[in-house]
Ligand code: C2O
């Protein structure tokens with residue numbers, strides 16, 4: 001039972017799109033998987049790489065002969081992939097030609113306040129600003145996306161998302177698959193109007209759920225893979241959909257990394273849960289399949305049209321040099337816990353309906369907690385609502401301490417920046433405030449929840 005959340009209000013459904021004629025769902029595996037263009041620095045030295053990106057409208061070729069209008073980084077959907085290197089600064093000049101105010105957040109980035117992409121810290125329409133990323137953190141699959149206050153559901157849906165991959169000399173020394181065998185896969189759901197445009201329908205409770213799955217901007221595509229090892233960097237860049245990914249007839253994959261980079265050891269997975277904003281890197285050994293095999297990555301728990309995610313078409317491969325070491329990384333020893341805090345997640349239906357943390361909606365002038373730099377804390381999330389909340393902290397990565405009193409499984413026992421808190425459940429995490437001081441938000445990453453006030457602020461102090 002959810003005492004704090006009894007309500008009978010019907011689900012909010014607004015938007016002109018909801019009334020427009022929708023097109024039928026599409027056949028999967030028609031399109032070839034594409035990879036996003038790799039952003040090229042305009043200037044690079046040993047210590048600094050500078051990029052120039054323009055946020056602007058564009059079109060995407062998703063449906064045959066019917067361009068889909070999008071809003072994208074460099075006008076692309078998805079945006080270009082930025083490859084950064086640990087210890088080498090990246091500066092991205094983001095120029096806003098989108099005709100509206102925007103904010104760029106590097107999700108999972110250990111970023112100083114001025115470049116974090118705080119929801120109120122806008123790049124005004126027609127202006128530009130330089131975001132600085134020191135890349136002090138270890139290797140990890142990050143992503144950048146819009147963070148406009150109250151409008152992420154629209155801007156993310158319109159296309160403002162791209163990968164940002166931190167390469168790490170330590171990781172390079174391992175013999176993991178690399179180059180063309182290291183594949184970023186951005187998974188999103190969309191619906192379409194009959195004219196080919198994205199169809200959006202506000203659902204304040206569940207968040208948006210589309211009827212079609214896209215990977216790297218193509219409808220359930222197919223990809224030729226050689227009989228060898230591949231690293232797949234899975235990112236759920238959907239507004240709200242939760243995936244439970246299965247390869248073929250429940251084949252084993254090896255998870256090697258989570259949000260914050262390499263796990264201590266690889267973990268066998270036959271079901272890969274992927275909550276909004278989460279990243280999971282798996283290595284798949286396609287040598288277990290004969291040439292000519294078609295292996296489907298699917299989402300069995302989805303509705304009928306959202307079960308096919310993509311297909312791997314296995315072809316012959318050359319000699320394999322990559323391997324997955326038994327030991328991937330080591331967790332550092334952490335400073336002791338300095339404070340314990342509790343955050344109750346609930347829905348407020350009286351008056352203006354909104355999602356709340358500790359009975360309050362987001363207020364940019366309120367600081368909810370003041371962690372001290374160089375310490376760890378215990379944060380307890382209690383979900384008193386009937387929907388899951390993928391809770392995300394800017395700046396600080398955390399370890400999951402417990403889920404309903406039990407320690408996490410091995411795949412969740414390393415650095416994370418998103419944790420799903422299920423209805424009625426209690427999750428304790430241990431963030432480490434190890435790099436920067438300043439004001440940073442924490443929020444639910446279901447875009448429609450974060451937009452509707454499910455956000456707080458911490459100020460990390462000296
Ligand atoms: Cu990916 Cu504040 O979010």
Ligand code: CU
Pocket residue numbers: 355388389390444445446449450454
């Ligand atoms: Cu939520």
